[in-house]
Amino acid sequence: SQQGEEDPQALSIQEGENATMNCSYKTSINNLQWYRQNSGRGLVHLILIRSNEREKHSGRLRVTLDTSKKSSSLLITASRAADTASYFCATRSNTGNQFYFGTGTSLTVIP
Amino acid sequence: DAGVIQSPRHEVTEMGQEVTLRCKPISGHDYLFWYRQTMMRGLELLIYFNNNVPIDDSGMPEDRFSAKMPNASFSTLKIQPSEPRDSAVYFCASSLFVWGADTQYFGPGTRLTVL
Numbered sequence: 707s708q709q710g711e712e713d714p715q716a717l718s719i720q721e722g723e724n725a726t727m728n729c730s731y732k733t734s735i736n737n738l739q740w741y742r743q744n745s746g747r748g749l750v751h752l753i754l755i756r757s758n759e760r761e762k763h764s765g766r767l768r769v770t771l772d773t774s775k776k777s778s779s780l781l782i783t784a785s786r787a788a789d790t791a792s793y794f795c796a797t798r799s800n801t802g803n804q805f806y807f808g809t810g811t812s813l814t815v816i817p
Numbered sequence: 818d819a820g821v822i823q824s825p826r827h828e829v830t831e832m833g834q835e836v837t838l839r840c841k842p843i844s845g846h847d848y849l850f851w852y853r854q855t856m857m858r859g860l861e862l863l864i865y866f867n868n869n870v871p872i873d874d875s876g877m878p879e880d881r882f883s884a885k886m887p888n889a890s891f892s893t894l895k896i897q898p899s900e901p902r903d904s905a906v907y908f909c910a911s912s913l914f915v916w917g918a919d920t921q922y923f924g925p926g927t928r929l930t931v932l
Contacts, residue, residue, distance in 0.1 A: 739920065748821075748908055748923030749860075794860065798919065804873070805850070807860040 711809055712795060718814040725782040727811040729795030730775075733804075738771055739796045740780050743810070749794060752780075757800065787817045821924035823909050829930045835897040838927045841890055842911030850921060851884055851894050852908040860908075866892065867914070899931045 711730050719725050729738070737756045741749040755762045755771045755778065762769045768781040782789055795808040822841040830836055842849045850865040864874040869886045877884070881900070886892040896903055906928050910921040 737919075741921075741923075748925050749910075749921075750923070751920040754920060796921070805862055805865065807852075807862070809859045 712793070712811045714811060715809070716812045716814075718816065719785055721785060721787055721815055721817050723785055725785050725789070725813055725815070727780045727793050727813070729778045729780070729808050731778075731795070731797050731806070731808075732776065733797075734800045735773070735797045736800045737798050738769075738778050739798075740767075740769060740778075741794045741796060741807075743792045743794065745791075752793075782813075785813075785815045787815050789813060790815045821909055821911055821922055823907075823924035823927050825927060826925060827928050827930075829932065830899055831932050832900055833898045834931075835895065836899045836903075836929060836931075838894040838907050838909075838929070840892045840894070840909030840924060842892070842909070843913075843922055844890065846911035846913045846922070847889075848912045848914055848919070848921075849886060849892050850908075850910040850912075851892070852910065853905045854908060854926075855905045863894070896929075899929075901931045904929055904931050 713728050735757055737754055739754045740752045742752050743749045753764045753767055753769050755769050766783045771778045792810045792812045794810045797806050824839045847868050851863040852860055853863055854860045863876045864884045866886045884894045906926045908923050908926045910923045912919045912921045
């Protein structure tokens with residue numbers, strides 16, 4: 707990927723457990739976003755964190771951003787089978803005109 | 818709003834044929850993006866427009882690909898001639914520019930198969 711790399715590439719957990727995905731990027735960013743993609747569907751925006759923010763919450767989602775390490779993490783708490791999907795991080799450069807998506811983490815939540 | 822609309826949803830064609838994919842962005846959005854997704858290469862940004870003007874087409878793989886946005890409510894991605902390696906899911910997305918808060922809304926995608 708030109709910009710974002712997610713890890714792990716695949717993650718399998720039991721329902722009720724927490725899932726953590728990480729994203730690393732290369733250049734300075736304006737913001738970082740996480741998207742979810744269900745099989746055969748388009749991506750759906752989950753949460754956005756700005757470069758001057760360190761942590762953000764939305765429901766069962768918690769995102770952290772460390773601009774010094776050029777990395778972000780997405781934590782899904784109390785996972786559900788319906789959370790099974792691929793998760794992508796996306797960045798917008800701080801020059802404003804470059805957009806990149808990571809390689810994605812495939813999450814499987816076993817009921 | 819109906820969201821981003823793409824057509825067709827599925828396209829099967831033979832090598833050498835021209836393929837045209839269509840996108841209607843969400844009304845009022847000033848950015849439009851075309852992406853290609855494959856297992857091997859993941860999600861790739863091909864081109865994006867701002868106020869109907871192409872801003873960055875560095876992701877367009879080669880001259881066989883072209884994209885236009887004649888007005889704020891319509892865009893096309895054309896492949897001529899198509900090749901089997903163009904088989905992929907092509908997504909269109911749109912967003913409203915708000916600095917630092919520009920969520921992209923994706924269409925359902927067009928699954929292209931080139932035989």
